[in-house]
Amino acid sequence: MSFKIVVIGTSLGGLSALQTVLGDLPSDFQLPIAIVQHRHKDSDDTLRAMIQEFVALKVREVEDKDEMLSGTVYLAPADYHLLVEPGSFALSTDEPVSYARPSIDVLFESAADVYGEQVIGVILTGANQDGMQGLKKIKARGGKTIVQEPSTAASSIMPAAAISAVAVDWILSLCEIAPLLVNLGNSIRK
Template sequence: MTSQLEKSRTIKVLVVDDSAFMRKVISEMLEEADNIEVIDRARNGIDALRKLEKCNPDVITLDVEMPKMDGLQFLEKLVQVTGKSIPVVMLSSLTTKQSKTTIKALELGAVDFVAKPSGSISLDINKVQEKLIEKVRLAAKAKVKLDKAPSLSNTSLSLKKRKLKRINRNKKNLSQGQRPASNKKLVVIGASTGGPRALKEVVTLLPEDLNAEILIIQHMPPGFTTSLAERLNKLSKIKVKEAQEGDRLEKGLALLAPGDYHMVIERGKVSLSQSDKVHNVRPAVDITMESVIAEYGNNIVGVLLTGMGKDGAEGLKLIRDAGGQTIAQDEESCVVYGMPKAAYELGAVDVVKSIDDIAVEIVRRVNS
């Protein structure tokens, strides 16, 4: 009964783009879907805020670069000016500048983005249309928490840092006999929709002396993973880089799977592959998690963050079955409670935590 209601519910969309042609193209693409209606269009962020005084969309599609008020400025103002938390899907071309801006937009609370091929959505309409409709439908069901300000509060950060310091003090008090036989520990983090913001909340709080190697798998197209790695590296105490063929795993280094490549670990080194997609995604969390079991065994901490689908659930189960430890993000703090839910239902999760507590939990389990 519920699924029938969801299918019949019309999703109201506000299209925001500085190009009249693009507003027309995007609107026409969306309205070909049975349950999507474009209720208004805006030419920039200022115009969009004005339109929101009169209309109440379920989803906003938002261009990255616009005159007067661009996509980032609009996201910063959306809750502050309107008091509304409306799911936003960004439209971004595959340029370095726009991919960096898109990563910042996702940090600010945009649910997802659609990459414009060859820098123009009009060059490959059919390819983009399917993705756009899919992501608008997903966004309509997502939970959003748009920031009034882009950074965490000083109080929140202070509390988390105090917890991390306490855990590190406890680690120093452990006798050698209480430690695992091998010091080689690994943290594997998987994420999808809502992941860039969740990764920022987790990775930027990991201490630089964390006694573990780190792998991150985020569902994202090529180019955008480069920008995500650079952004996380800039904000974090640990080093973060996009993985390359032959990279060696190191303590205090996080390797992020590049877009459109599965990341497999063989004898402590990265091997990249464009083999068939798993769960219709590449990179896939399951592929990476499965590849590390033989080498790291019970010294793995597996983490699943927000995301659609079930990628990572089987991998997390393999980690737990091998004696490793597993953490899943809770429903309340997920943008989309898909991957963590699938893992929980499979019996693959040791502990469920809010995104605010996951960094602390990772450090605690690495040090245990």
Template sequence: MSAPLIRVLVVDDSPFMRGVLPPKIESDPRFKVIGTAVNGRDAIEKTLALQPDVVTLDIDMPIMNGIDALKEIVRQSTSSVIMLSARTEQGAAITLEALALGAVDFIPKSRGVERIHEKLLAAVEAKTQRTRSASPRPAAAVRSTAPPRAAAGARLNAKICVIGSSTGGPQALQAVLSQLPETLPVPVVIAQHMPPNFTKALAQRLNDTCKPKVVEAEDGMTLTKGTVYISPGGMQTRVTATEIKISPDQGESLYKPSVDVLAESARGAFGKNVLGVMLTGMGGDGAAEFAKLRKLGGYNISQDQASCVVYGMPRSLVEAGGADEVLPLDQIGARIKSALGC
């Protein structure tokens, strides 16, 4: 018996986008566009009437904009929302606001609308995860096959902290970094799956709301303790023992930035003295290199299933035997503090 089609509502005031997106979405036979809407008010009405699995929601629309529509859709329905965002600094900042309000992910408006099917699948997984979390009978957790090597709360001899995240990552990073002090004893380098411009806006937003200094990483920056570096979108980030290296992707990964690429460089530069943290996201990026870090003597913390927007990257790490601890999101920041002795 074939799986039911994933039902999508397309919302955009542009006739061009309403003409382009449906056939693009339906080019994958798993998806069916069940309707279109021309503004935010129309989006709310059709979401409640049609009950789509996923809504693709433009931001800048007449009558009611996408942000105001998002608030009502999140409040009144179980549909997951993916924002369509302009590739500008202003568009990036508004998109991050939408993510904070409950949008699952976003797609930059561009010719071809990059990775749309992957994003839609992640949004469906997020809807399933919300339903699972709300159930009175929690789903069984996937447990790591790795034996514990340190008592909970133990201090570690880490010289760098590497964090990987994707779908749901901006909100998870906010939750984690907001628990960290200004005086971190090591640098923190983050690979969040996100395109150019958006990582700069993310760094600015986190810097404005969290105690540690947060910057978008640049090639040649010195690795400084107490600073959090966001890997720039569209590029690959590596670390040496003293600095950050940014370079165009040379076919290393589908993801730019890639958690695997960053973690591999951290392993080469710092050996076993790496604290790895894997947060919410679809797919398995980072699991292979985090597992190698652990085998070498590094230490990894993975977000648990119940608190993930999408339990993909953490699941892959746990199943690979690379997770030393599996914790809910609201405990990860505190555990990083105790691990680093701050």
């Protein structure tokens, strides 16, 4: 069985981290990537444009019921939770989780519910504990978990919280994450 999706969560310092990780992925990377980056509820399309400059893959903000396409990077829009459904995405304006909307936990938990062991969850730099519960659920469902080495993060709180709560598969510096994603994306598990 192969992987179906990569989910990434990040907050403070996330733009630079995403530019590094996504920028190191080849243009033929096949897995869809869904990202929650905490940002102000009134922010515009600037984040997408800033990431696209560094990334060979197509980067887009999710619209409700968007089909999940391979080799595409999907950003949760400001002030919406991003949920994974079979083959597509949904948006929600439910209450913030861990003071955040979009919430990393909401994305990760919905991905785990739909795709179980076919999910790769990644926690990057951030200044709160959002993502910890979601990563725990991905791990419990048999998915793979990757966390940025806290000492290399702009803010170590989020990666450290994830590591404290989850028996993480890999703890890596930013430059090590993309090569691992490529290897996992290319591997067909028996």
